[in-house]
Amino acid sequence: METAEAAVPEQTLATGGEPPCARSAVTDNGRPVKIEPDLDFIRAVSVQGAESFKKCFQCGTCAATCPISPDVHPFPRKEMAWAGWGMKDRLLTDPDVWLCHQCNDCSTRCPRGGRPGEVLAAIRRESILHYAMPRFLARLMNQQKYIPLRLGIPAILLGLALLFRDRLGSAMGFATTVGEDIVYSYSPMFPHWLLNSFFGFFSLLAFVAVVVGLVRFWRAMTAGYAWWGEPKVKKGILASIVATFRKVITHDNFTKCRARNSRAVAHYLLFFGFVALTAVTLWVITGSVNPIIREEFVYPFSFWSPWKILANIGGIAVLAGCFLMLWERLTDQPNAGFSLFFDWAFLWTLFAVVLTGFATEALHYLRMVPHRHVAYFIHLVFVFSLLIYLPYSKFAHIFYRFAAMVFAERIGRESNGASSGQEVEPR
Amino acid sequence: MSIQEKVSSLFRDNNRVAVLVFVLVIIAPFGYSVVRPVFTQGSSTDEVFLDIPDEGECVRETAYMRYHHMDLLKEVREDVIRNGIRGEISVNGCRECHTYRGQFCNQCHEAVTLHVDCFGCHYYPESPEDSVRLESGGHDE
Numbered sequence: 001m002e003t004a005e006a007a008v009p010e011q012t013l014a015t016g017g018e019p020p021c022a023r024s025a026v027t028d029n030g031r032p033v034k035i036e037p038d039l040d041f042i043r044a045v046s047v048q049g050a051e052s053f054k055k056c057f058q059c060g061t062c063a064a065t066c067p068i069s070p071d072v073h074p075f076p077r078k079e080m081a082w083a084g085w086g087m088k089d090r091l092l093t094d095p096d097v098w099l100c101h102q103c104n105d106c107s108t109r110c111p112r113g114g115r116p117g118e119v120l121a122a123i124r125r126e127s128i129l130h131y132a133m134p135r136f137l138a139r140l141m142n143q144q145k146y147i148p149l150r151l152g153i154p155a156i157l158l159g160l161a162l163l164f165r166d167r168l169g170s171a172m173g174f175a176t177t178v179g180e181d182i183v184y185s186y187s188p189m190f191p192h193w194l195l196n197s198f199f200g201f202f203s204l205l206a207f208v209a210v211v212v213g214l215v216r217f218w219r220a221m222t223a224g225y226a227w228w229g230e231p232k233v234k235k236g237i238l239a240s241i242v243a244t245f246r247k248v249i250t251h252d253n254f255t256k257c258r259a260r261n262s263r264a265v266a267h268y269l270l271f272f273g274f275v276a277l278t279a280v281t282l283w284v285i286t287g288s289v290n291p292i293i294r295e296e297f298v299y300p301f302s303f304w305s306p307w308k309i310l311a312n313i314g315g316i317a318v319l320a321g322c323f324l325m326l327w328e329r330l331t332d333q334p335n336a337g338f339s340l341f342f343d344w345a346f347l348w349t350l351f352a353v354v355l356t357g358f359a360t361e362a363l364h365y366l367r368m369v370p371h372r373h374v375a376y377f378i379h380l381v382f383v384f385s386l387l388i389y390l391p392y393s394k395f396a397h398i399f400y401r402f403a404a405m406v407f408a409e410r411i412g413r414e415s416n417g418a419s420s421g422q423e424v425e426p427r
Numbered sequence: 428m429s430i431q432e433k434v435s436s437l438f439r440d441n442n443r444v445a446v447l448v449f450v451l452v453i454i455a456p457f458g459y460s461v462v463r464p465v466f467t468q469g470s471s472t473d474e475v476f477l478d479i480p481d482e483g484e485c486v487r488e489t490a491y492m493r494y495h496h497m498d499l500l501k502e503v504r505e506d507v508i509r510n511g512i513r514g515e516i517s518v519n520g521c522r523e524c525h526t527y528r529g530q531f532c533n534q535c536h537e538a539v540t541l542h543v544d545c546f547g548c549h550y551y552p553e554s555p556e557d558s559v560r561l562e563s564g565g566h567d568e
Contacts, residue, residue, distance in 0.1 A: 249450075255442045261435035268438065272449040279453055303540040306456035313452060367541075 025078035026085070028227045037086030044126055045083055045091075049118035049338035055110075056080040062106035062116045067256040068099060070413050073228055075099065076106055076116035083119050092130050093224025095413065097123045098397075098404030103257025103264075104337055117337055125342045128396045131213040131220075138392035144341045154384035158377065161198050162190075169194070189373055190380070196285060202388050209391040210399050217400060221407050234412035244405045260335050262324065270321030270350075276314030280307050303365075312361075315354050322351040346394035353382045480524045486516050500545070518549045529553040 026033055045053070058081060063074035075096040082090045091097065097120050104117040125142075132138035140146055169191065235243070247253055251271075254264040284307070301308040326347055328336040339347075356379035363372035390396060407413075438445055485492055487499065499516070506512040525531035528543075528551040536543050545551070552558040 250446050251442050255439045261439055262431050264442070265435055265438045268442070268445060268449075272446075272453070276449075276453050279457075283457070302538050306459045310453065310456045317449075365541075 025073055025228070026081065026087075033227075035085050035087065038088040039086060041088040041091075041126070042083070042086040045119065045122045047122050047125075047340055049115045050083075050122035052110075052112075052114040053080045053083040053116075053119045055112040055114040056084060056116075057112060059111060061109055061111060062114075065105050065109050066100075067105065067258070068101070068253045070096075070099075070408075072413075076120050079120060079123065080114065080116055083123065089224060090227065091123050092127050093220040094123075095221055095225070095404040095407045097127065098401045099253075099408055099413075101254050101257060101263070102337055103254075103260050104335060105257060105259045107337070108259045108335065115338075121337065121343075122340075124397065124400070125340065125394075127217070128213075128392070128394070128400060131216045131400070132392050132396075133209050133212040133216075141389050141392045142342050142345070150345070150389070151381060151385060154381045154388065157202075158198075158380055158384060161194060165191070165194055189376065199384070199387065202384070206388050206390045210396065213391055213396070214399055214403055217403055218407070221404070225411070232412070233410055235410050237406070237410065240406045240409035243409050244402060247405065248402065260328070260332075260337075262328065263336070266321045266324035266328070268321070269317045269324070273314040273317030273319075273321060276310050277318065280311045280314070283307070315357060318350065319354045319358070322347060322354065326351060342394055349382055349386050349393075353379065353386055356382055483524045485524070486520070518545060518551065522551060527552055527554055527558065529557075 026035070045051075058077060060077050062080070063069055063077040066074065066076070069075050073096075075094075079091060079094065079097060082094075100117070100120045102117045102121050104115075107115040107117040110116065129135070129138045129142065141150055248271075251264055251268050254267060255261070257264060329339045329343070329347070356375055360372055360375040360379050363375050366372075386393075386395065487495075492499075500518075503514065503516050506514060521531070528546065532543055532545075532551075533553070552560075
């Protein structure tokens with residue numbers, strides 16, 4: 001979308017000893033850029049709240065107030081200009097977009113009533129849709145009118161798995177149900193060989209899609225970041241990954257937010273709850289082959305089994321985190337940020353996963369048949385929709401944000417905690 | 428200052444502590460599963476499963492009973508109490524082979540934390556001592 005005017009020699013613009021920020025964010029390594037606005041991209045980003053980039057007069061309050069923005073070419077000021085000029089290539093290859101945690105410190109202080117937090121969120125959404133493979137699936141799944149399809153595909157696939165369970169099981173040599181009566185425990189309803197192979201296969205597909213997306217994204221960042229000069233590698237890839245992990249786990253950047261600090265608590269609960277649930281799941285799946293495990297897993301677990309306790313704590317944490325996020329998004333819109341279907345779909349799916357999970361557990365202890373099997377089926381539908389749409393939903397942020405944070409760390413772009421953010425009274 | 432703000436600022440100031448707490452919670456069962464077998468040498472969770480008598484034949488095959496015994500018992504209860512049909516299957520009949528409910532019922536049910544309703548009405552000796560007590564007419568001495 002942009003072409004460097006090669007005729008202008010660099011020496012005429014770049015004076016010796018200038019600070020890097022003297023080069024404007026709309027130059028290409030110091031040379032002027034011919035801007036060709038991508039109108040489709042502008043339209044795609046102009047969603048609820050994010051269309052406010054039109055109000056931006058480049059005062060820089062947002063970049064100054066942001067506690068986690070780097071000192072050189074800070075976000076979100078330059079992104080506001082790029083969005084207005086439809087500089088799609090810059091925005092989709094910009095790691096800064098992903099450094100933002102949308103605490104909306106900027107949005108609550110913009111003197112023009114602009115909402116940079118929303119603009120960056122909209123660009124992140126466009127990035128996920130742009131790097132997704134296949135792209136049409138991402139477009140399809142993020143439209144409200146296709147909710148029936150979104151849930152119908154998992155329901156049909158799981159239904160088919162149930163239908164062909166016995167035939168498949170005997171063909172593959174797995175013991176399946178016994179007796180002709182109604183199925184009682186979960187184990188014969190979805191035997192573990194079926195659950196593991198079914199979810200394993202589709203998780204693998206989703207994983208391949210994520211890896212393809214990540215490779216595209218990383219290459220784009222590497223190629224696209226030349227505009228402000230040669231990106232200098234300051235840290236090794238391993239050191240960058242370790243530093244990023246540290247930041248993700250401690251929520252250090254997240255807790256610097258002021259306007260909506262409770263987002264950090266909600267995310268912390270959700271994050272660790274999810275890690276706990278994933279840990280139990282992986283431990284149970286690998287239980288029979290894991291050399292560290294010296295006790296056998298016997299199903300179903302006792303309520304007081306340490307694994308069950310961890311899973312329940314994790315579930316409660318995710319439920320609480322989801323509830324906080326949904327509550328804030330529903331009741332405190334200007335501060336919490338406006339939500340698109342993209343945001344709602346991810347949050348409600350996650351909420352539904354945990355809610356149906358607990359419903360299944362409760363109905364199990366109440367021994368309500370067939371309610372608990374129905375609840376279990378619905379639970380699996382939501383789990384499945386969370387997993388297979390991972391590359392196309394907001395869930396993908398765990399990979400894209402991580403990659404961008406590693407990239408930023410690598411070129412010395414991550415803020416080091418010595419914040420440039422000033423305490424400014426909100427408007 | 429609202430509760431929400433208080434919690435937020437508490438987390439903001441102590442996020443490292445909060446993270447440490449959750450990391451420990453997640454690690455705990457992993458540590459437990461590694462450490463426990465060291466202290467409980469030789470005991471395996473296999474013991475949870477009951478001994479199946481060598482002789483005699485159950486009213487249904489073992490595989491069916493493992494998953495559906497509760498359905499069968501409910502059916503029989505329905506027949507006896509609602510329909511007045513007393514068939515061949517009874518809780519007393521179970522005792523002919525599975526002598527004590529301590530090993531036969533409780534082990535599994537305790538392991539999975541599922542309460543057994545049967546013994547609110549039916550008598551079923553829990554252990555050999557219980558059985559002696561029954562034969563001596565319920566007197567301990």
